[in-house]
Amino acid sequence: MIAPAPGVAKSCRYGSHRVLEPAGALPQSAWRLDNTPAAKENEILCSVESLSIDSASFRQMREAANGDARAIGETILETVRTRGKQHNPITGSGGMFVGRVADVGAQLLDACEVRVGDRIASLVSLTLTPLALERIRGVDMATSRVDVDGHAILFACAHFARLPEDMPTNVALAVLDVAGAPAQVRRLTAAGSTVVVIGADGKSGLLACAQARERVGSEGRVIGIAPDASSRGATLLRTLGLVDDFIEADARDAASLLGVLPERIPELADLVVNCVNVPGTELASILCARDEGTVYFFSMCTSFTAAALGAEGVGKDVTMIVGNGFTKGHAELALDTLRARRPLLDYFTEIYGATA
Numbered sequence: 001m002i003a004p005a006p007g008v009a010k011s012c013r014y015g016s017h018r019v020l021e022p023a024g025a026l027p028q029s030a031w032r033l034d035n036t037p038a039a040k041e042n043e044i045l046c047s048v049e050s051l052s053i054d055s056a057s058f059r060q061m062r063e064a065a066n067g068d069a070r071a072i073g074e075t076i077l078e079t080v081r082t083r084g085k086q087h088n089p090i091t092g093s094g095g096m097f098v099g100r101v102a103d104v105g106a107q108l109l110d111a112c113e114v115r116v117g118d119r120i121a122s123l124v125s126l127t128l129t130p131l132a133l134e135r136i137r138g139v140d141m142a143t144s145r146v147d148v149d150g151h152a153i154l155f156a157c158a159h160f161a162r163l164p165e166d167m168p169t170n171v172a173l174a175v176l177d178v179a180g181a182p183a184q185v186r187r188l189t190a191a192g193s194t195v196v197v198i199g200a201d202g203k204s205g206l207l208a209c210a211q212a213r214e215r216v217g218s219e220g221r222v223i224g225i226a227p228d229a230s231s232r233g234a235t236l237l238r239t240l241g242l243v244d245d246f247i248e249a250d251a252r253d254a255a256s257l258l259g260v261l262p263e264r265i266p267e268l269a270d271l272v273v274n275c276v277n278v279p280g281t282e283l284a285s286i287l288c289a290r291d292e293g294t295v296y297f298f299s300m301c302t303s304f305t306a307a308a309l310g311a312e313g314v315g316k317d318v319t320m321i322v323g324n325g326f327t328k329g330h331a332e333l334a335l336d337t338l339r340a341r342r343p344l345l346d347y348f349t350e351i352y353g354a355t356a
């Protein structure tokens with residue numbers, strides 16, 4: 001194991017003792033971590049089965065690799081070799097993992113709720129998780145899941161969830177990856193309000209629509225936006241009544257979307273939820289919101305400057321919220337969102353539940 005930099009505590013609850021460079025950084029912002037697969041006194045060592053690669057990161061790697069699964073696997077191996085973690089240097093995003101607890105450090109034995117052998121999902125980003133990969137067993141192009149053999153370290157501050165027994169592991173992995181979205185949408189949505197979800201037919205978008213629909217009630221409206229209104233996700237949203245309207249639009253084309261707003265969303269949205277996996281959709285999100293409305297940017301492609309200057313440029317007084325991946329109780333709420341809607345659970349099982 002590599003010695004921590006001078007001046008760094010041997011066992012920091014936030015994991016600074018694993019930072020190799022630059023000195024003084026915490027693991028998320030560090031360039032490189034020590035990924036030695038052995039638990040220190042305040043760490044949990046896990047054997048890793050699968051990674052759920054963040055959608056923005058996976059899309060970037062897929063485009064760079066011209067859709068070649070093997071090349072994506074090589075990119076991941078190279079990133080982890082170089083950085084000691086799956087932290088995409090271009091998008092800055094990561095994902096999360098599922099695996100089995102292999103060792104619990106002495107300091108955590110009493111306080112910790114897990115025991116060696118338990119299967120868990122990490123609820124912290126791979127961008128701060130020391131990871132060592134032995135090999136990649138498969139890359140699922142449809143769901144951005146990557147099956148691996150490897151080991152990861154969780155720090156004392158890390159959140160994780162025991163895998164539920166009533167749904168397939170890969171479904172739980174997919175849902176827990178985006179658990180922050182439905183939980184925040186539930187918190188931000190008021191009865192009778194209008195909610196717009198951009199990227200509505202993706203993983204987080206579907207869960208966000210489900211929560212928004214429940215919260216707005218019969219007086220409110222939920223409107224989904226995505227590039228293909230005939231996709232399976234969009235069709236499911238309409239069939240289940242989780243949206244009141246679905247607008248087929250490319251949210252990078254703000255001018256075109258602006259053109260349809262007077263007819264489709266004349267009241268404009270109290271809350272806009274951005275769940276896309278491409279850059280350049282900040283302005284469209286802001287334009288969908290009413291004056292003094294709220295825009296919740298869950299997307300990892302969000303640019304602070306584009307959002308801040310975009311809102312200023314169009315004179316919109318909106319509250320903009322960064323999509324914190326963690327919300328208290330978010331894991332259970334996300335899983336319950338599926339449990340309470342059997343057809344949605346069936347859809348997730350069909351799309352995400354298969355093994356590679």
Ligand SMILES: NC(=O)c1ccc[n+]([C@@H]2O[C@H](COP(=O)([O-])OP(=O)(O)OC[C@H]3O[C@@H](n4cnc5c(N)ncnc54)[C@H](OP(=O)(O)O)[C@@H]3O)[C@@H](O)[C@H]2O)c1
Binds near residue numbers: 178249275300324
């Ligand atoms: N804040 C956090 O903690 C956190 C955690 C996890 C993930 N994320 C981020 O959340 C976002 C969504 O993740 P996800 O797993 O739900 O992704 P996903 O399942 O891949 O869904 C992405 C959605 O965006 C839509 N989309 C793509 N291009 C679009 C465009 N030009 N205009 C409108 N919609 C567009 C997609 O439609 P098509 O399928 O038709 O392309 C799809 O509906 C990603 O950026 C991801 O990185 C954030």
